[in-house]
Amino acid sequence: xxxxxxTDKIGGFLTMALLFMAAMNLGGKFFYYVFLAxxxxxxxxxxxxxxxTTIVYLLLCALMAVGSYGSGLLAVIRRFAPxxxxxxxxxxxxxxxxxxxxxxxxxxxxxxxxxxLAVVSLGSFSHYLLNYLYNRGAAVGxxxxxxxxxxAMAATGQNALACLMLGLSCAxxxxxxxxxxxxxxxxxxxxxxxxxxxxxxxxxVMLGILLLLGMLxxxxxxxxxxxxxxxxxxxxxxxxxxxxxLALNPFGLRDRIWSSALVSRIVNxxxxxxxxxxxxxxxxxxxxxxxxxxxxxxxxxxxxxxAHDLLLDAYDGYGIxxxxxxxxxxxxxxxxLYVLLRRTDYARPVKAAFLLVYCAILLEFAVEPIIExxxxxxSCYCLINGCLAGMTDAAARGGGAVRNEDIAD
Numbered sequence: 001x002x003x004x005x006x007t008d009k010i011g012g013f014l015t016m017a018l019l020f021m022a023a024m025n026l027g028g029k030f031f032y033y034v035f036l037a038x039x040x041x042x043x044x045x046x047x048x049x050x051x052x053t054t055i056v057y058l059l060l061c062a063l064m065a066v067g068s069y070g071s072g073l074l075a076v077i078r079r080f081a082p083x084x085x086x087x088x089x090x091x092x093x094x095x096x097x098x099x100x101x102x103x104x105x106x107x108x109x110x111x112x113x114x115x116x117l118a119v120v121s122l123g124s125f126s127h128y129l130l131n132y133l134y135n136r137g138a139a140v141g142x143x144x145x146x147x148x149x150x151x152a153m154a155a156t157g158q159n160a161l162a163c164l165m166l167g168l169s170c171a172x173x174x175x176x177x178x179x180x181x182x183x184x185x186x187x188x189x190x191x192x193x194x195x196x197x198x199x200x201x202x203x204x205v206m207l208g209i210l211l212l213l214g215m216l217x218x219x220x221x222x223x224x225x226x227x228x229x230x231x232x233x234x235x236x237x238x239x240x241x242x243x244x245x246l247a248l249n250p251f252g253l254r255d256r257i258w259s260s261a262l263v264s265r266i267v268n269x270x271x272x273x274x275x276x277x278x279x280x281x282x283x284x285x286x287x288x289x290x291x292x293x294x295x296x297x298x299x300x301x302x303x304x305x306x307a308h309d310l311l312l313d314a315y316d317g318y319g320i321x322x323x324x325x326x327x328x329x330x331x332x333x334x335x336x337l338y339v340l341l342r343r344t345d346y347a348r349p350v351k352a353a354f355l356l357v358y359c360a361i362l363l364e365f366a367v368e369p370i371i372e373x374x375x376x377x378x379s380c381y382c383l384i385n386g387c388l389a390g391m392t393d394a395a396a397r398g399g400g401a402v403r404n405e406d407i408a409d
Contacts, residue, residue: 030376092112094393134147142198156202196263215235286304296320329382
């Protein structure tokens with residue numbers, strides 16, 4: 001028994017380490033760690049749990065693999081990373097037995113799910129932080145160099161590295177399981193500091209939306225008006241404190257912010273409108289051209305560039321069937337999130353964390369070329385969807401209600 005417990009702990013640690021490295025896109029080879037995590041989970045289970053949605057992921061990845069055939073065998077294999085990560089998420093969380101008597105308690109399930117979400121968020125944020133440290137003091141402009149390749153990486157691509165942690169930090173700011181758990185919210189300041197160089201307006205908009213959702217999401221099932229008033233006061237105090245700091249200009253902070261590339265892009269109307277008009281034009285051009293290219297082939301990309309939209313870029317690259325399957329994946333994931341939020345026996349900090357991280361990912365999907373430019377993020381999204389499906393499965397097998405302190409680890 002002792003040996004089995006020790007083996008399980010070692011296997012769990014190795015799996016989480018692989019998830020961390022996949023989200024970190026270590027060495028630019030995230031898919032290696034995805035497949036290693038999948039095989040580790042496969043070896044540790046008596047049998048893999050497969051739900052009805054699995055076939056959608058398999059078909060989606062198979063069709064994208066067929067569309068990538070001309071790029072070589074490795075490109076074909078890489079397309080199955082989202083499918084493997086979905087199964088990893090399901091099987092790490094869901095009970096792998098059919099006996100209700102063996103079903104794990106819900107507090108254990110929540111601890112696993114929350115840990116998984118934290119690991120992938122910290123993984124991608126670590127890549128973001130390493131890039132920040134790697135480029136400190138270098139005169140490289142907005143598109144700073146990536147630590148893995150040593151070459152320029154699009155500022156928007158680096159912004160995507162922060163989106164998971166941005167969502168989790170906002171959730172922990174409003175819904176800590178213990179008071180000291182608010183400290184990861186300091187990561188928001190680090191993200192904003194690096195964004196002074198990256199000058200991505202998307203991060204500011206995303207942060208505003210996430211803070212608003214965190215403020216509006218109720219802390220409990222009763223007394224919502226009081227909670228909203230308290231959150232509003234806290235937010236106003238935070239804004240007031242920030243204004244005072246800027247007014248006092250300690251260490252020349254205000255001057256550094258005002259002279260940053262980010263502020264320059266915001267206050268320069270022609271620069272801001274140029275980027276927005278270009279992307280809006282591309283999206284509209286893609287929509288108008290969709291009937292001409294139902295089988296994909298990247299025809300629209302050659303004419304207009306990326307649509308900066310998960311669904312439109314998937315349609316352009318792989319055709320209408322991949323588009324519909326991608327739509328089904330999004331719908332299934334949102335439904336699983338809705339099911340989690342509706343449950344009263346899952347702790348609110350866990351539900352808030354999944355809500356805000358999920359919203360951050362969806363916002364990123366709406367503004368960036370994910371499939372070709374940030375495939376690691378789509379794989380992490382599928383992992384989170386698998387985790388949500390596993391939580392639903394585990395909850396259906398029974399287990400008692402929990403308190404916030406039961407899941408603090």
